[in-house]
Amino acid sequence: MAEIATPELLPGTIQEQEGKSKAELEPGYLVICWNDPVNYMQYVTHVFQKVFGWPKKKAEFHMLQVHEQGKSILARESLEKAEHYVHQLQKHSLHATMERDE
Amino acid sequence: MRLIQQAGEHCEFELSSREKALLQQVLSLYPQIPPGYQPLSKTADAQDPNQRLLDEAMNETRAHSAKAVQNLLADPNRLSRSESEWRLRLSSAELDWLLQVLNDVRVGSWVRLGSPEKPLEALTAENAVHYWALEIAGYFQGGFLEVFDG
Numbered sequence: 001m002a003e004i005a006t007p008e009l010l011p012g013t014i015q016e017q018e019g020k021s022k023a024e025l026e027p028g029y030l031v032i033c034w035n036d037p038v039n040y041m042q043y044v045t046h047v048f049q050k051v052f053g054w055p056k057k058k059a060e061f062h063m064l065q066v067h068e069q070g071k072s073i074l075a076r077e078s079l080e081k082a083e084h085y086v087h088q089l090q091k092h093s094l095h096a097t098m099e100r101d102e
Numbered sequence: 103m104r105l106i107q108q109a110g111e112h113c114e115f116e117l118s119s120r121e122k123a124l125l126q127q128v129l130s131l132y133p134q135i136p137p138g139y140q141p142l143s144k145t146a147d148a149q150d151p152n153q154r155l156l157d158e159a160m161n162e163t164r165a166h167s168a169k170a171v172q173n174l175l176a177d178p179n180r181l182s183r184s185e186s187e188w189r190l191r192l193s194s195a196e197l198d199w200l201l202q203v204l205n206d207v208r209v210g211s212w213v214r215l216g217s218p219e220k221p222l223e224a225l226t227a228e229n230a231v232h233y234w235a236l237e238i239a240g241y242f243q244g245g246f247l248e249v250f251d252g
Contacts, residue, residue: 037219038212040240042247043205050198083142087156090140091163092202093209097143 029082031075034095035066047092048074051085076101103245106189113197113249115190122181122188128238129171132203133164134210167203174200201246208239 033044041063048059052074065072074096075085082098089096103121107114117125138157146153174180174196181190192200211232215222222233 036209036217038209038236039205040243040247042250043201043243046201046247046250083152083156086142087159090156090160093135093205095140097141099143099145 025078027076027078027081028101029077029079029098030073030101031077031082031085031089031098032096033062033066033072033074033089034097035070036095039094041067043092044094047089047094051088051092103242105245105248108249111194113192113194115192115245116184117188117190119186119188122190124238125190125242126175128207128235128242129175129203131207131211131235132168132171134207134235135164135213136210137161139213164206167199167206170199171203197246197249201243204239204243204246208236208243211236211239 033048044063044066045056045059048054048062049056052059054062062072062074074089075082077085086096086098103115103117105113106116137160140156140160142150142153142156179191180196181188183189212218214232215229215236222229225233
């Protein structure tokens with residue numbers, strides 16, 4: 001049986017967390033994908049699967065929400081993670097933004 | 103173009119000589135999305151430090167991909183002749199990356215056409231090249247996306 005490793009926190013990790021404001025760490029940002037008439041539905045599904053690691057059914061659900069309702073909220077994350085997801089989606093040329101969850 | 107083999111992390115497509123030439127032409131147009139086109143949020147302005155970081159990251163990604171496109175087209179292990187056809191061999195990562203590049207050309211061409219909501223009513227000397235790129239990039243995207251149908 002494999003041993004259970006004791007979690008280790010590197011000194012830098014704690015410092016980095018302490019250096020961030022509460023707002024940056026809270027999941028207060030929405031990652032939104034907006035509809036456009038140019039991206040293929042199949043491609044959007046593929047990108048959602050890849051970026052979020054979702055199964056095809058969940059990715060298709062959000063793709064259809066974008067298509068039919070004009071947008072879909074894909075995630076609610078901290079500032080840093082939301083930026084990461086928006087960057088990944090925009091790298092694939094999807095119309096994605098992050099908005100403050102008011 | 104058709105998918106002829108898919109095994110593990112690799113796939114292989116067969117292209118006619120005409121398709122190979124079109125793929126090379128359309129990839130040579132990359133990148134098409136204008137710099138700073140994609141806002142980080144609906145309310146962000148261009149001077150927002152996070153927006154600037156995102157723009158820089160996108161520019162780096164595009165510069166890297168532009169070089170990789172040139173390398174791919176010149177690599178005989180990726181694109182080789184087989185009798186009268188051409189074979190394009192790609193790993194899953196390369197396929198995903200190629201889809202990104204083609205989608206940049208497709209979306210960027212659409213942006214350059216004025217982001218129309220409906221199909222174009224008339225071809226002009228100004229919009230023909232963008233319309234051509236939009237359609238040809240879409241043709242190859244459709245072929246490559248076959249891999250994910252199974």
